Amino acid sequence: MSGLLLEVRDLVKTFGAGETTTHVLRGLNLRLEKGELSALLGPSGSGKSTLLTILGTLMKPTSGRYEMLGADMIGADDAELTVFRNLHIGFVFQFHNLLPDFTALENVIFPTAVREGRETASARARGTEILVRMGLVDRVDFPVAKLSGGQKQRVAVARALMNRPELVLADEPTGNLDRASAIQVMDLIAEINRDEGTTFLISTHDDKIAATCRRQIVVGDGRLTG
Amino acid sequence: MLYALKIATRYLMASASQTALLVTGVAVGVFIFIFMSALIGGLAEFIMARTVGDMAHITIDAEPTDPPLLLPRAPGRILLVQQKTDQRSNVLPDAAAFIPTIEAIPGVLVTSQEITGSGFLIRGKLVQQVSVTGVEPGKVSAIVRIGSYIVEGRPDLAAGTVLLGKTLADNMKLAVGQTVRLQASTGIDAALTVAGIFKIGSGGQDRRQAYVSLATARTLFAMPQAISQIEIRLADLYAADATAARIEATTGLHATPWTEQAAQLLAALKAQAQTGLLLKSFALVTIVIGIASAMLLSTFRRRPEIGIMRAMGAKRSFVLLVFIAQGAIVGLLGGVSGAAIGYLVLSRFPGPGALQPGGLPIDVAQGAFGLAILLTTIGAILASILPARSAARVDPATAIGQ
Ligand SMILES: Nc1ncnc2c1ncn2[C@@H]1O[C@H](COP(=O)(O)OP(=O)(O)OP(=O)(O)O)[C@@H](O)[C@H]1O
Ligand SMILES: [Mg+2]
Numbered sequence: 369m370s371g372l373l374l375e376v377r378d379l380v381k382t383f384g385a386g387e388t389t390t391h392v393l394r395g396l397n398l399r400l401e402k403g404e405l406s407a408l409l410g411p412s413g414s415g416k417s418t419l420l421t422i423l424g425t426l427m428k429p430t431s432g433r434y435e436m437l438g439a440d441m442i443g444a445d446d447a448e449l450t451v452f453r454n455l456h457i458g459f460v461f462q463f464h465n466l467l468p469d470f471t472a473l474e475n476v477i478f479p480t481a482v483r484e485g486r487e488t489a490s491a492r493a494r495g496t497e498i499l500v501r502m503g504l505v506d507r508v509d510f511p512v513a514k515l516s517g518g519q520k521q522r523v524a525v526a527r528a529l530m531n532r533p534e535l536v537l538a539d540e541p542t543g544n545l546d547r548a549s550a551i552q553v554m555d556l557i558a559e560i561n562r563d564e565g566t567t568f569l570i571s572t573h574d575d576k577i578a579a580t581c582r583r584q585i586v587v588g589d590g591r592l593t594g
Numbered sequence: 595m596l597y598a599l600k601i602a603t604r605y606l607m608a609s610a611s612q613t614a615l616l617v618t619g620v621a622v623g624v625f626i627f628i629f630m631s632a633l634i635g636g637l638a639e640f641i642m643a644r645t646v647g648d649m650a651h652i653t654i655d656a657e658p659t660d661p662p663l664l665l666p667r668a669p670g671r672i673l674l675v676q677q678k679t680d681q682r683s684n685v686l687p688d689a690a691a692f693i694p695t696i697e698a699i700p701g702v703l704v705t706s707q708e709i710t711g712s713g714f715l716i717r718g719k720l721v722q723q724v725s726v727t728g729v730e731p732g733k734v735s736a737i738v739r740i741g742s743y744i745v746e747g748r749p750d751l752a753a754g755t756v757l758l759g760k761t762l763a764d765n766m767k768l769a770v771g772q773t774v775r776l777q778a779s780t781g782i783d784a785a786l787t788v789a790g791i792f793k794i795g796s797g798g799q800d801r802r803q804a805y806v807s808l809a810t811a812r813t814l815f816a817m818p819q820a821i822s823q824i825e826i827r828l829a830d831l832y833a834a835d836a837t838a839a840r841i842e843a844t845t846g847l848h849a850t851p852w853t854e855q856a857a858q859l860l861a862a863l864k865a866q867a868q869t870g871l872l873l874k875s876f877a878l879v880t881i882v883i884g885i886a887s888a889m890l891l892s893t894f895r896r897r898p899e900i901g902i903m904r905a906m907g908a909k910r911s912f913v914l915l916v917f918i919a920q921g922a923i924v925g926l927l928g929g930v931s932g933a934a935i936g937y938l939v940l941s942r943f944p945g946p947g948a949l950q951p952g953g954l955p956i957d958v959a960q961g962a963f964g965l966a967i968l969l970t971t972i973g974a975i976l977a978s979i980l981p982a983r984s985a986a987r988v989d990p991a992t993a994i995g996q
Contacts, residue, residue: 417995426905427991447909454907461994467899469608479906486596527906 728811925974
């Protein structure tokens with residue numbers, strides 16, 4: 369369960385050009401080991417979301433190197449990255465997280481169904497199992513539009529785990545939740561991390577949430593500062 | 595494929611009223627398409643039945659003969675302009691011998707040997723000029739469907755009987771069973787019994803046409819052997835040109851297809867068909883634009899979701915399929931329901947054969963229902979390609995950040 373999961377070196381991300389150029393990341397270096405549970409901290413606008421988006425292969429950096437599971441993430445094309453994401457990376461976002469016209473279970477099994485071309489019985493079984501683990505046993509076939517904020521984020525975590533990815537990236541997953549719901553979500557994440565060895569990188573503004581993680585990574589001035 | 599279809603149907607059902615509106619719009623377009631097909635087709639059928647229906651498809655008659663030229667033997671050049679004559683002799687001397695040959699030509703349904711001429715109907719002080727046609731007794735309805743126009747008596751031509759147009763009979767105060775004297779242009783006359791009175795309704799036939807048996811006509815016009823013309827009906831009236839050429843080639847007789855006399859009618863029918871085609875294309879274009887704009891709106895609305903799906907590992911082709919499938923489903927539903935409504939509505943029309951005055955000559959059989967559904971579905975798929983491509987190109991990073 370140990371070993372290097374990913375490494376980025378000299379990561380630079382610049383938005384815009386000319387007068388409006390924003391230098392968000394200025395040569396950031398980061399290594400994540402397998403099985404880590406890390407919080408990503410830093411002031412607003414410091415580049416946390418930008419870093420998570422690049423690590424999630426949804427955006428390319430302006431320059432720098434990025435390797436995950438020994439594979440080069442910079443040179444790969446969109447089709448290769450799509451397959452890679454599906455197998456190895458799970459996401460939890462703050463907003464716009466679930467597909468609103470589908471049930472909790474349909475959302476959870478999406479990553480498997482989209483790969484297999486249909487919703488198989490085994491995918492449904494695994495999806496139900498994770499939802500039960502997330503404490504949503506009575507919400508499996510609920511339309512997600514009717515769930516509470518905390519329930520939605522737990523469905524999102526369940527979906528991120530569906531394909532047993534090595535890495536789950538969560539961008540302020542508790543940002544919209546009250547303290548009790550936030551703690552519930554973080555407890556579940558810690559449990560999965562302990563039991564399955566899944567690596568989590570979770571951005572947050574909340575020091576109490578960050579304190580529940582084993583490692584704290586702080587972004588400032590385009591680099592890691594802590 | 596199956597999974598993309600599931601997502602597509604779910605998206606359509608999620609905005610059910612919007613989808614229903616879109617499908618209704620498509621159905622209306624399809625209905626217009628089908629209505630135009632049935633109307634233009636029925637109209638052509640109706641016009642053809644009213645004109646060509648009582649017309650010989652091919653007429654064999656004596657060739658027009660230009661008078662011989664007598665040119666003076668003089669030095670220099672002569673510029674000669676000669677107008678083709680319309681004058682033709684009324685007599686085909688030995689055409690009857692060719693009847694078996696002509697009837698053996700494929701596509702020829704029936705031949706009718708006729709003697710035509712003019713004369714006067716005389717009854718006491720009443721006198722009317724008439725066109726006289728002598729036909730074989732068994733072929734009274736072979737060309738003009740006299741049998742279906744009879745309003746009094748029977749369409750039978752025994753020797754010594756005559757069939758008269760309704761107006762003509764009225765003018766002469768004649769009823770079935772009464773006798774009238776027919777004096778031909780040759781000066782020969784005969785006393786004939788009115789066997790039937792017909793009313794065609796169009797043209798001048800009701801006012802001046804008289805039918806007699808071929809035998810009577812031979813006497814009246816002093817033509818013991820010859821006939822005036824052979825009229826022919828074909829199985830396929832559009833084969834008239836080719837068949838006329840074939841008859842000319844095999845018999846050497848002068849055969850004129852109906853198309854030669856009805857060039858204007860054909861041009862009008864063609865123009866009408868083209869107008870119909872134009873209107874049908876407009877209906878299709880409207881469908882395509884409607885679906886394209888609805889799909890474009892849908893892809894904008896669903897940008898964040900598309901971003902999430904892409905983040906979860908949905909390929910571009912999957913997103914493409916989801917949105918094209920939506921268009922295809924809308925096209926198919928609209929096509930089928932438009933065709934169904936079209937069938938229900940158009941079936942209530944009596945059809946061009948049983949048209950009432952002031953009615954539309956709609957032929958439900960020419961509604962092109964399958965074509966309408968097919969073209970609509972293809973059009974819908976084409977219409978969704980552009981929006982679907984823009985959906986597939988959505989950048990997940992910016993879409994999720996929105
Ligand atoms: N697509 C973009 N185009 C231009 N500038 C951008 C873009 N995305 C992010 N930025 C800029 O990059 C900087 C970092 O943004 P980012 O969202 O990564 O910060 P953050 O640390 O996640 O902030 P917060 O804690 O508020 O979520 C900001 O100044 C932002 O305006
Ligand atoms: Mg952020």
